Amino acid sequence: MSSDTELLRGKLGEVLERSRARSIALTDCLDEDELVAQHSRLMSPLVWDLAHIGNQEELWLVRDVGGREPVRSDIDELYDAFKHARANRPALPLLTPKEARSYVGTVRDKVFDVLDRSPLRGRRIEQDGFAFAMIAQHEQQHDETMLATHQLRSGPAVLDAPPPPAAGVQVAGEVVVEAGEFMMGTSTDPWALDNEKPAHGVHVPAFAIDAAPVTNERYLAFIDDGGYERPELWSERGWAHRQEAQLTAPQFWEQDPNGRWWRRKFGVMTPLRPAQPVVHVCFYEAEAYARWVGRRLPTEAEWEKAARFDPETGAARRFPWGDDEPTAVRANLGQQHLEPADVGAYPSGASAAGVHQLIGDVWEWTSSGFEPYPGFEVFPYAEYSQVFFGGDYRILRGGSFGTDPVACRGTFRNWDHPIRRQIFSGFRCARDLSEDELR
Known part of the structure; x- marks a missing residue:
């Protein structure tokens, strides 16, 4: 052997x-x-x-x-x-x-x-x-x-973990990703699952994407500006769900009589951390926030290009930082912490384009539905991917603090119904470039 x-x-x-x-x-x-x-x-x-x-x-x-x-x-x-x-x-x-x-x-x-x-x-x-x-x-x-x-679950806390690392750098603004083709998906990763295959060329027009996930502080501004009371910010289905489910804030958020916001985390109430990526929001909430700031959610192809494409080599990396396996200084994965880390906590995990925290912390909603790649082949059973194609799902990318490294890579695809928010889901925004910016 x-x-x-x-x-x-x-x-x-x-x-x-x-x-x-x-x-x-x-x-x-x-x-x-x-x-x-x-x-x-x-x-x-x-x-x-x-x-x-x-x-x-x-x-x-x-x-x-x-x-x-x-x-x-x-x-x-x-x-x-x-x-x-x-x-x-x-x-x-x-x-x-x-x-x-x-x-x-x-x-x-x-x-x-x-x-x-x-x-x-x-x-x-x-x-x-x-x-x-x-x-x-x-x-x-x-x-x-x-x-x-x-x-x-209700009741006293039974899980414990050390807090995530503090921010090491300031991360703000957006990153422009130039137009061009890149290889999306994989045909070479031996442990990739069938919906990640095969690798195929995708042309992505130029776009801008947030350098970091949307934080609690930014999302709170959306709430304070009446974001949950303004139907013009929501899609028709999203507004109907907001009303039916009586959504007023991310799941597990609570406001005390003094107006201070708290978040319940595995049985413990903690003050809202401003720089922490917002978590436990559904697709419709993310979509409404994006409209509020005059932006949109990224497509799945945009997300993956921002995460994997190296403009210097033209190659697609396995992870944002390269092909090496995740480590504790690159990403918040594996339930090592019981919450997302503040924006700026993992500078060594940034992509070649300069986009931070694409892996770990929070699953990120994209605007794309769950569809097979060209040349998709069921392996080894249809019930993992094929039976879900074309349904009422939206793709999430990047993993969360609760995702293990073995089940997280730049090509990994997660999907869920747009109303779900018990999952560890957040998002970042993107936008098209103006004609002046494209010149």
Whole structure:
């Protein structure tokens, strides 16, 4: 076995262990009643997520890659996300927390045996360890969903983490990205998921984009100027939703009798931090703010070009800063902190164009719907991407403080309904250039 294969095997073992450690931390901190409770109809009981993680791991790694006998074939339908809506899952005969922990532990033991024996090449699903990386990404995506469930639960705080780093530089204004073609997506990243592929040339007209995400301070000015009371700032659907949902501020914001704003963060009320990127806003709120400042949300292609394109080389980077993996000084990822960092906290993570904090902190809404790239091919199953194409979704990019590095890169695509804001979502604005600017 080559040394490269053994290094890959070690890396896969590390990302699998990291994802499981996080899953355990997010569930062991709660008692059985809280694990089986539904904290919001938008979310599953945490014990469902835990067993579902194990079931997907069993289906793909134990049975498919390993060719082993099933551990629990009787629960496949129970933990099929497409057969049971989240709101209905509490009524299902779910595994108890003790049973779920035992199940995922048994599956994981078998998975490490499969990993030790896999050649990590040959079959497409095993090439470069894709199946193992896919499952690690799946678990981390559910970990972020479980983290969002923690934000929605009531009761005393059970999670803790150090604060993010302070701002190291001042970041303000906008960055102009020149017109031209760049290669969007990827055909070479071995762990990229099917909707990120294939790489394809996209011509993007010149545009300007915010150098940093919109902050609490800037968003508060929108509120103070009556942004939630002015239908001309909202799309027709957005205004209807604002009225129906009675939106008046980002989710988890509260104003005290003295007019001071606070934000609830995993069970703790904290004063609103002015320089922190706004989080927990839906697409319609972001769209209305953008209109208020005379701008718009960036398209998905604009976002990716601002994040990946290097004008000096003409190449598309894997991350804004280059091809090296994320580190703690480049991006706020992996639940290392329980909130976004202030704007200017990660100068070494800026893109070649000079755009900051594109990776981590908050998922950023774009104006684009979720559609396949030209030449898209389903792999390895249609239910990951294909069944969602063309629906009522908007693309989010960049990851959040709750996204693990294994599930975040410059090509990674997230999508959700435009009304959703329990996710760790924020945004930045863009605009077309004037004719004078284009001359």
